[in-house]
Amino acid sequence: MPPVKASALAPADFAQRFAEAALRQGFRAEPLTKVAGVPLAAYTKRTPGPRPRLYLSAGIHGDEPAPPLALLRMMEAGVFDHRATWFICPLLNPAGFMRGIRENADGTDLNRDYKDLRTAEITAHVKWLRCQPPFNTTFCLHEDWESTGFYLYELNPEGLPTLADTMIAAARDHGPIETATVIDGREIDEPGIIRPVADPLMRETWPEAIYLRAHHTRRSYTLETASAQPLEQRIATQVAVVTAALNKTTRPA
Numbered sequence: 498m499p500p501v502k503a504s505a506l507a508p509a510d511f512a513q514r515f516a517e518a519a520l521r522q523g524f525r526a527e528p529l530t531k532v533a534g535v536p537l538a539a540y541t542k543r544t545p546g547p548r549p550r551l552y553l554s555a556g557i558h559g560d561e562p563a564p565p566l567a568l569l570r571m572m573e574a575g576v577f578d579h580r581a582t583w584f585i586c587p588l589l590n591p592a593g594f595m596r597g598i599r600e601n602a603d604g605t606d607l608n609r610d611y612k613d614l615r616t617a618e619i620t621a622h623v624k625w626l627r628c629q630p631p632f633n634t635t636f637c638l639h640e641d642w643e644s645t646g647f648y649l650y651e652l653n654p655e656g657l658p659t660l661a662d663t664m665i666a667a668a669r670d671h672g673p674i675e676t677a678t679v680i681d682g683r684e685i686d687e688p689g690i691i692r693p694v695a696d697p698l699m700r701e702t703w704p705e706a707i708y709l710r711a712h713h714t715r716r717s718y719t720l721e722t723a724s725a726q727p728l729e730q731r732i733a734t735q736v737a738v739v740t741a742a743l744n745k746t747t748r749p750a
């Protein structure tokens with residue numbers, strides 16, 4: 498299967514194509530709900546033996562197309578193999594993705610709904626998450642309309658080995674790293690790396706990463722490519738960054 502030509506894949510075709518690729522790779526489809534006629538689904542593959550449990554999500558903001566397309570490309574390439582047990586939600590905001598807008602059809606930013614659970618999408622997502630075993634590491638894939646380069650957030654309160662440096666190095670092969678020292682109102686810790694120090698649980702509206710860190714994972718990453726760059730470059734960056742992180746975290750000790 499050749500790589501996805503991002504420009505050639507209509508939003509309406511994404512869910513079906515992802516489902517087909519996932520089933521070919523031995524994943525099980527778990528439909529969570531249906532939005533605007535498009536399934537919001539999780540895909541899981543459990544590998545026997547001691548393996549890290551890794552969670553990846555994308556598409557919670559419908560105007561950020563590179564992350565879902567990057568997960569599709571990785572799924573079709575067989576990246577999600579026997580090295581781990583996988584939990585993947587490739588398109589958390591189907592209605593927004595279909596329209597190319599950040600919010601869902603009701604105008605709600607789904608990535609602020611993990612505390613109140615007002616939306617059907619996040620209610621279904623959280624209900625599913627509560628049935629899953631704890632994750633070792635989670636990756637939430639995003640894009641930023643204001644940045645000029647790649648950056649990431651790390652929530653790693655136990656001080657586990659970091660994957661941030663590995664991901665920054667991988668991103669640098671495909672484009673610039675964000676140079677701002679304050680990103681989205683937060684001081685960077687290193688170039689391109691934000692490690693929020695304030696207790697994230699105090700925030701009034703919870704993004705997915707905060708919820709995951711509070712209830713489901715020991716280590717959480719949010720990855721951000723710059724929307725200003727060409728789509729193909731952003732997809733390649735997301736693929737490279739995630740692949741590098743997976744290679745590092747699944748390497749036998």
Ligand SMILES: [Zn+2]
Pocket residue numbers: 558561639640
């Ligand atoms: Zn986003």
